[in-house]
Amino acid sequence: QSALTQPASVSGSPGQSITISCTGTSTDVGGYNFVSWYQQHPGTAPKLMIYDVSNRPSGVSNRFSGSKSGNTASLTISGLQAGDEADYYCTSKTSSSLYVFGTGTKVTVL
Amino acid sequence: QVQLVESGGGLVKPGGSLRLSCTASGFTFSDYYMSWIRQAPGKGLDWVSSITTSGSTIYHADSVKGRFTISRDNAKHSLFLQMNSLRAEDTAVYYCARGGYSHFDKWGQGTLVTVSS
Numbered sequence: 331q332s333a334l335t336q337p338a339s340v341s342g343s344p345g346q347s348i349t350i351s352c353t354g355t356s357t358d359v360g361g362y363n364f365v366s367w368y369q370q371h372p373g374t375a376p377k378l379m380i381y382d383v384s385n386r387p388s389g390v391s392n393r394f395s396g397s398k399s400g401n402t403a404s405l406t407i408s409g410l411q412a413g414d415e416a417d418y419y420c421t422s423k424t425s426s427s428l429y430v431f432g433t434g435t436k437v438t439v440l
Numbered sequence: 441q442v443q444l445v446e447s448g449g450g451l452v453k454p455g456g457s458l459r460l461s462c463t464a465s466g467f468t469f470s471d472y473y474m475s476w477i478r479q480a481p482g483k484g485l486d487w488v489s490s491i492t493t494s495g496s497t498i499y500h501a502d503s504v505k506g507r508f509t510i511s512r513d514n515a516k517h518s519l520f521l522q523m524n525s526l527r528a529e530d531t532a533v534y535y536c537a538r539g540g541y542s543h544f545d546k547w548g549q550g551t552l553v554t555v556s557s
């Protein structure tokens with residue numbers, strides 16, 4: 331099972347919006363509405379930001395939103411803040427193994 | 441509040457074994473799937489194993505199938521990962537995570553496993 335494809339890095343200025351893509355296949359992203367997104371600051375454990383494509387857990391800012399079209403899922407961060415600078419990973423259920431993670435995206439706030 | 445605390449990591453020689461534990465508190469452990477996810481130094485996240493609420497069904501990534509076994513003790517609110525025939529490429533921080541049906545909503549702080557001679 332190959333990792334889902336994410337851009338290595340995305341950057342934006344404070345207040346701007348950025349979007350991170352997560353591309354898979356019809357056997358993972360395209361076949362299930364079980365895509366989730368995680369934020370990881372250096373040296374800390376990942377934190378769930380979006381689950382089931384577009385749902386936000388309690389306590390996560392509404393500046394974070396998720397969507398999916400075909401085999402590609404997306405995470406959008408609006409009103410970018412310094413604290414959003416972190417690594418972001420997508421994951422999806424798959425028909426072959428149970429889960430596959432994305433390659434990860436480093437978000438930089440300029 | 442939900443807490444997941446991993447233990448059992450350390451330095452082990454190639455071919456050796458190690459058993460990781462994760463002690464849960466702050467929620468009804470037996471109501472949740474549980475999972476192990478690892479992260480090699482400087483690398484991305486890698487799903488390892490998941491187990492259903494009763495422990496009756498387990499799932500393993502192909503990379504660890506036949507070498508690792510996930511298990512749980514609901515009475516002791518504990519999750520385990522028995523790791524045998526360890527290889528250098530198994531070196532990683534191993535995270536215990538709540539969930540595994542559709543997502544992982546709580547994570548422990550991780551325990552480092554180093555496989556080296």
